[in-house]
Amino acid sequence: MSNKPRVLSGIQPTGESMQLGNYLGAVQNWVQMQDGYDAYYCVVDLHAITLEPPEPEALRQRTRIVAAQLLAAGLDPDRCALFVQSHLPEHPQLSWVLECLTGFGEASRMTQFKDKSTRAGADRQGVGLFTYPILQAADILLYQADQVPIGEDQRQHLELTRNLAQRFNARYGDTFVVPEAFIPKAAAKILDLQDPTAKMSKSRPDAGTIYLSDPASVITRKIKRAVTDTDGEVRYDPEGKPGLSNLLAIHAALTGASVEAVAKEFSGQGYGALKGAVAEAVVAFAEPFAARSQELLDDPAELDRILARGAERARAVASVTVADAYAKVGFLPAAVG
Numbered sequence: 001m002s003n004k005p006r007v008l009s010g011i012q013p014t015g016e017s018m019q020l021g022n023y024l025g026a027v028q029n030w031v032q033m034q035d036g037y038d039a040y041y042c043v044v045d046l047h048a049i050t051l052e053p054p055e056p057e058a059l060r061q062r063t064r065i066v067a068a069q070l071l072a073a074g075l076d077p078d079r080c081a082l083f084v085q086s087h088l089p090e091h092p093q094l095s096w097v098l099e100c101l102t103g104f105g106e107a108s109r110m111t112q113f114k115d116k117s118t119r120a121g122a123d124r125q126g127v128g129l130f131t132y133p134i135l136q137a138a139d140i141l142l143y144q145a146d147q148v149p150i151g152e153d154q155r156q157h158l159e160l161t162r163n164l165a166q167r168f169n170a171r172y173g174d175t176f177v178v179p180e181a182f183i184p185k186a187a188a189k190i191l192d193l194q195d196p197t198a199k200m201s202k203s204r205p206d207a208g209t210i211y212l213s214d215p216a217s218v219i220t221r222k223i224k225r226a227v228t229d230t231d232g233e234v235r236y237d238p239e240g241k242p243g244l245s246n247l248l249a250i251h252a253a254l255t256g257a258s259v260e261a262v263a264k265e266f267s268g269q270g271y272g273a274l275k276g277a278v279a280e281a282v283v284a285f286a287e288p289f290a291a292r293s294q295e296l297l298d299d300p301a302e303l304d305r306i307l308a309r310g311a312e313r314a315r316a317v318a319s320v321t322v323a324d325a326y327a328k329v330g331f332l333p334a335a336v337g
């Protein structure tokens, strides 16, 4: 048992590779939190079928890819529990009870649901998209997480999670820790290279997004073509110079320097010099990262063993929470034998 505060976070297995914004905005922080926290990290494959479900083989492959990339990024199975959501039936088990405590109107107000269902089209949306945030609440409450590292876009889901925890506790007695959002101030918010008003994202055109599996030549080309401005002055000014500031932020996040220090280093030099240095820093990270991920993917049996170990650690916590919550609700315990 550990007396460190507990964290839980989740990542969807979408696409064939993590992108740079994901790593710098979230995963780098997960890696750092392994030391000061009792850390649980979940590949949320159940959430990955709430929109157009991927081909089964693609889903399996993506789940392994995310897991391998998280390990390559520095998650250490000895210092955190890394596991796959669908390996633990406790997630849907708790989710059901929480669904029964959620108001229809309350769920209807989730902005991500509204956005995603509008984009999917009225006849394409499944009920799973509607209950998505409640499954996310179960992911968090099962582990009695104190802190939940998330991006700004997940704040509303965390608010729902807190409300559900409080509602359950008020009705049935103290059961769940009411978690806090952990939104690190320092976490780099990386923007699209072609449209620096939008977050870098897999759902945007390729030219603006750096995938950590991109070959060096592709990374360099994408950075060289990044949209900047025409005043020619290197200065950190996210409002006035979003494209250039984004490049400074990428460099700073990868080298551990402050954006101001990077801006100072390149002030008086052309944008070309800065772009060259940013490309170099990204490639220096991406190349060994891709090699390590591939090594892990080349040994799927070992990867599966790591995930089985993570699931075992997760189950030790999750099964206790579900048993407690089910007993409090009044479900008759299953007799043994």
Ligand code: TRP
Binding pocket: 008, 009, 010, 011, 012, 044, 047, 135, 136, 139, 140, 148, 149, 150, 154
């Ligand atoms: N909805 C989150 C996202 O899209 C992923 C997620 C699922 C999650 N379950 C979670 C994040 C639990 C934090 C905690 O990023």
